[in-house]
Amino acid sequence: MSDPAAVAALGSPGAAASAPLLEVAGLSVLLEINGAKRPVLRDVSLTVRPGEAVGLVGESGSGKSMTARAIDRLLPRRAEVTGSIRFGGEDVNQLTGAGLRRYRNKVAMIFQDPRAHTNPVRRIGDFMTEALQANLAVSAPEARRRAVDMLAQVGIDDGAKRLGQYPHQMSGGMLQRVMIAAALLTKPRLLLADEPTTALDVTTQAEVMAILDGLRREFGLAMLFITHDLDLAAAICDRTAVMYAGQIVEIRASALLHDDPLHPYTAALAAARPDIEQTAHRLRAIPGRPLSAFEAPSQECAFAPRCPYATDICRAEVPALARLDSGVSRCARAHELRGQLGGAPGG
C-alpha cells in the first residue's frame, strides 16, 4: 500500500461513488520547538467526501488539532510540511493571497473556546459580517440581514438585538451558536470543528450538536469533527479516524468503532472510559501516558510501549496503514487480532 491517496480513500464505503472534497495524503509536519525540528504529524492520510461527517479522535498531543490547522493553513510560519492536501482537486499548500481567502470561505473553522476567537471589544454584528463584506463584497445591510437569518437558524430569535451586543453579554453556549452561524454565512463546503462543545455543559453540548448536525445535513456540508470523545464522534460522524502520536491508527465506520475496533489503541480507549450504565470493578486503564509524535518511537509502532498485544514484530518497523474489513488499521498484528479486541464490557 504505497500510494498515500489510495490509502486515504480506504475505509470509505462507496469511495468510488463520489470524488473526495478533501484529500489529505501522506501529510507530515515538523515544527521548530526549542530550536529543534520535531515531528507533530507523521504520514496522515484521510478523505472527506461532499456532505460526509468524519470524526478525528485522539488524546492530548495526538495531532488531531494540528491536522485541522494544517488543512486550514494555520500552521506556524516555519512549519515544514510534506505530503499533499487537496480541496476540490486544488493543491491547498500552494494557495496564496486571494486564492487562500477564497479557500477559507469554503472551509470554515469552529474552535473549542469561542471567547478566545472573538474580539471582546467588537460587536457580534461586526464579527459576523466581516467576511461577507470584505471577501464577498456583500453590502452592509444585506450582510446584517443574512446574519439575522442565520442566527434564527441556530435558534437565536432576537438576532437584530444580538448583533449589537458584545461577546461577554452571552453565555458560552450562545456564543458557540453565534460562531456556528458566522461560520455558515460564507456558504462553506467543509466545516472544521475543533472540539466545538468540549467547554460546554452536557445539556448545552447536546443542544449545540443538534444544531450543528441539523444545519450540516440541511446545507449538505461536509465536516471534519475533532474530539477526544469517542462516543460523541460515533454518534455524529459517518466515519471516524483515531489518532495516536501524530499518526492515524484506524479509520472505521463510526457505528463499528466502539464494539468492533481494528486497532488495539481504539479498543483500549473505549475500554478505559467509565460506563454510565454500570460500575466496573476496575477500569481498564492504559499503562503509561499518551505520547506526542516527537516522544513516541519513530522506527516501530508508536503505541507498542503501551500496547498489551505488542510483540517483536511490532518493534521491527513502523506498521503501514492497511485495509482490513471495511476500514484501515495501522497495526502489524491487525489480522491476527481480528475479533479479539472489542466489545467486552468493563469489569
Next chain:
Amino acid sequence: MAEPGKAPVLQAAGLRKEFGELIAVDDVSFDLPSGRSLAIVGESGSGKTTIARMIVGLERPTSGTITACGHDRSQPAHSTRDRRQRGREVQIVFQDPYTSLDPRQNAEATIDEVLKLHHGWPADRRRARTAELIDLVGLDTRQSRALPRSLSGGQRQRIAIARALAAQPDILILDESVAALDVSIQAQVLNLLADIRDQTHVSYILISHDLAVVRQLTDEAIVLHRGKVVERGPTAQVLDDPQHPYTQRLRASVPRPGWKPRRRGQPGTGEENGVP
C-alpha cells in the same frame, strides 16, 4: 479516622449562599456516611463548586450549617489551631493540576511541608511517610523529585492527591478532579482513588458533571440545578431511573452509541440565561 458505618462524617443542613442578588446555593442538605462516597452532580451555575468552597472554608455560608467530624465549620476558624484541625478533617483536590501546585516545589517537598505543618513529625518519619504516599499514588522516585513543569497533567494530579492525603483527612473533596485528564489517564486516577478509599476508609465528595465518572466512584448522588437539590438517591438508581425532568434531560444529553442530539422546544430562552 472514623470507622465506616458510624454517624455521618459530614453533614450539611439548610445550606444557603447569596452573592448579592444571586442565590447560588438554596437550602441544600446532605449527609456523608463515613467511608462512603457522595456525588454532587450539576452543570455550570448549579452551585456545586460553591458548596465545595463552603465546606473547605473558602466561602462563608449565608445560612445553614456544615458539620464535619462532629465539629461545626459554618463560621470561620478563630485560631491557627482550629484552622489546622479543619485541614485534618477535610482536604480538596481541584480540577486543574496545572495551577494547583507550587511551580518551585517538587512532590517530596510539597508533601513534606504538609506533614510538618499538620503532624509535626521528625524528619525521618516524614521521609518514610512521604515515600509511602508517593508510592500510593503511583509516582516513581524521579517524578517525585521533578518540578511540576516537567510532569504531565495526570502526574501532577497524583501529587495533588498525595498532598491532600498527607493531612490524613477524614473527607476528601474531589472538585472535577479527573475532568481535565485524558481518558487513559483518567482511568488510572479513578482506579487509584478507589484503591485509596479501600485502604484508608477516607470518605469522598465528588463534584462532577460527568455521569459516567459519578457512576464509577460514588454510592449516593444529589443532583443540583440552579442551587437547589432536584433529586437524590443511590447513584445507580438516580442514573438508571431519573425522576426529575432535569435529571432526565442531563441523562439524555450524554453521548452514547446510537445517540442523536435533539433540540429542545424553544432554544435561546430559559436555560441559556443560566448563571455563569
